[in-house]
C-alpha cells in the first residue's frame with residue numbers, strides 16, 4: 215500500500231488525538247483532590263514536628279492532587295478525602311483541627327503515632343467528624359480518657375483504643391469521672407471496640423449501654439447483657455481478678471472470648487456451653503480452679519481452646535472432646551489435670567495438642583495416630599508410661615515433647631515412622 219506523507223501526518227494526528235483522549239479520560243477516572251481538603255491536609259502537616267520515616271514527603275503544595283498523597287484515599291466519584299491512614303508511621307506532633315475540613319472522612323487511623331490533641335488529650339473535635347466509621351487510636355499516648363463528644367460519632371463501627379498509654383496520674387483522677395466519658399457514649403453502631411492493655415480499673419465499666427459486636431476492655435461491664443450483638447470480647451492482659459460473670463452476655467452471638475493473662479479466680483462457668491458460636495476461647499494465664507465443665511462439649515464451633523496456666527484439676531474425658539470436631543488447637547498445659555488421656559479426640563484436624571505440666575497418667579492412646587494434621591504434641595512433664603503407639607500411617611508430627619514422664623524400656627521403635635519430626639525432646 216502506498217504511504218504518502220499526507221497519510222502519515224494523518225496517522226500521527228489520529229494517534230496524538232487518541233492518546234490525548236486516553237490521558238483526559240484517565241485523568242477523569244483519577245479523583246482529583248478538592249482544594250479546601252488539600253489545604254486542610256497541608257495544615258495538618260504543619261502540626262507534625264517529626265516524621266522519622268519521611269512518610270509525608272509526598273504531602274507538598276506543588277503536588278496538587280492530594281488524593282495521591284501517602285495515606286490519603288479519596289472517593290472515586292466525588293474526590294472527597296474519605297480515608298486517612300497514618301497508622302504505624304510514628305509521626306510526632308499535634309493533631310490539627312484542620313482535619314475538620316475533611317467532612318467526608320470515614321476512616322482515620324493514627325495508630326502507633328505520637329500525635330495528640332491540645333494538652334496531650336484525645337482531641338475533642340474528632341467527635342465532629344460525623345461520618346467516621348473507623349477510628350484507630352491504638353498505641354498512642356494520651357493524658358486522659360475519651361472526650362464525651364466522641365459519642366456523637368453515630369456511624370462509628372470500629373473503635374480501637376488498645377495499648378493506649380494514658381498518663382497514669384491523670385488517669386487516676388479521670389477514673390472518677392469515667393462515667394462522664396466512656397460510660398455515657400451511645401455508639402449504637404459500634405461492632406469493634408478494643409481497649410486491651412490499658413490497665414484502667416473498674417469504674418470505667420459502669421453504665422455502658424453500647425450496642426457492640428466487638429468489645430475489648432479491662433473489666434466486664436455489668437451492662438453486657440444489653441449488648442445483644444457482641445461477637446468479639448477480649449479483656450486479655452488486664453488486671454481482672456473477679457470470677458467470670460457474663461451471665462447475660464449475648465451467648466449465641468459471641469464468637470471470640472479472650473480473658474487470658476489476667477488473675478481471674480473461680481471456676482469455668484458451665485453456661486459457657488451456651489455460647490455455641492464460640493470459635494476461640496482463651497482463659498489461659500489466670501487462677502481458675504475446679505474441673506473443666508463437660509458443657510464445653512457443646513461448643514462444636516471451637517477451633518481454639520486454651521485453658522493453660524490455671525489451677526484446673528479433675529479429668530478430661532472423651533465426653534469433653536468428642537463433639538469438638540473443629541478443634542485445631544487445644545492447650546491444657548500447666549494445670550493439675552489427672553487421669554488417663556481421653557481415648558478419643560473428636561477433632562481429626564487437631565494441629566496442636568499441648569497437655570504438658572499436668573498429672574496425666576497411663577498410656578498414650580492409639581487415637582493419636584488418627585490425628586493426621588497434628589504438628590505439635592507436647593505431653594512432657596506428666597506421669598505417662600508405655601511409649602508412643604504404633605501408627606499404621608506415618609504421622610506428620612514436627613514437634614514431639616515427651617520428657618519428664620514415666621516412660622521406660624528401649625528407645626521406642628515406633629519412632630522410626632515419625633519421619634517428619636523437626637524437634638524431639640525425650
Ligand SMILES: *[C@@H]1O[C@H](CO)[C@@H](O)[C@H](O)[C@H]1NC(C)=O
Pocket residue numbers: 289290291
Ligand atoms: C475506586 O476505583 C478503583 C479502581 O477503579 C476501585 O477498585 C475501587 O473500588 C473504587 N472505589 C470506590 C470507593 O468506588
Ligand SMILES: *[C@@H]1O[C@H](CO)[C@@H](O)[C@H](O)[C@H]1NC(C)=O
Pocket residue numbers: 299300301302323325326352
Ligand atoms: C496500624 O496501621 C497500619 C496501617 O493501616 C496497619 O498496617 C497496622 O497493622 C496497624 N498496626 C497495629 C498494631 O494495629
Ligand SMILES: *[C@@H]1O[C@H](CO)[C@@H](O)[C@H](O)[C@H]1NC(C)=O
Pocket residue numbers: 341362363364365366
Ligand atoms: C453532639 O452534637 C450535638 C449537636 O451537634 C451537641 O448539641 C451535643 O452537645 C454533642 N454531644 C456531645 C457529647 O458533645
Ligand SMILES: *[C@@H]1O[C@H](CO)[C@@H](O)[C@H](O)[C@H]1NC(C)=O
Pocket residue numbers: 390391393394
Ligand atoms: C460520676 O460519678 C461520680 C461519683 O461516682 C458522681 O459524683 C458524678 O455525679 C457522676 N457524674 C455523672 C455525669 O454521672
Ligand SMILES: *[C@@H]1O[C@H](CO)[C@@H](O)[C@H](O)[C@H]1NC(C)=O
Pocket residue numbers: 368400401402423
Ligand atoms: C442511643 O442512640 C440511639 C440512636 O442514636 C437513640 O435512639 C437512643 O435513644 C440512644 N440511647 C440512649 C440511652 O441515649
Ligand SMILES: *[C@@H]1O[C@H](CO)[C@@H](O)[C@H](O)[C@H]1NC(C)=O
Pocket residue numbers: 423436437438439440
Ligand atoms: C439494659 O438497658 C436498659 C435500658 O436500655 C436498662 O434499663 C438496663 O439497666 C440495662 N441492663 C443492664 C444490665 O445494664
Ligand SMILES: *[C@@H]1O[C@H](CO)[C@@H](O)[C@H](O)[C@H]1NC(C)=O
Pocket residue numbers: 451452453454475476477
Ligand atoms: C497477677 O497477680 C500477680 C501477683 O499475685 C501479679 O504479679 C501480676 O502482675 C498479676 N497479673 C496481672 C495480669 O494482673
Ligand SMILES: *[C@@H]1O[C@H](CO)[C@@H](O)[C@H](O)[C@H]1NC(C)=O
Pocket residue numbers: 484485488
Ligand atoms: C443454656 O441454654 C439452655 C437451653 O438451650 C437453657 O435451658 C439453660 O438455662 C441455659 N443455661 C444457662 C446457664 O443460661
Ligand SMILES: *[C@@H]1O[C@H](CO)[C@@H](O)[C@H](O)[C@H]1NC(C)=O
Pocket residue numbers: 490491492512513514515
Ligand atoms: C456454630 O455457630 C452457628 C452460628 O454461628 C450455629 O448456628 C451453630 O449451631 C453452631 N454449631 C454448633 C455445633 O454449635
Ligand SMILES: *[C@@H]1O[C@H](CO)[C@@H](O)[C@H](O)[C@H]1NC(C)=O
Pocket residue numbers: 603604605606607608627628629630631
Ligand atoms: C510403620 O508404618 C508402616 C506402614 O507405613 C507399618 O506397617 C509399620 O508397622 C509401622 N512401624 C512402626 C514401628 O510403627
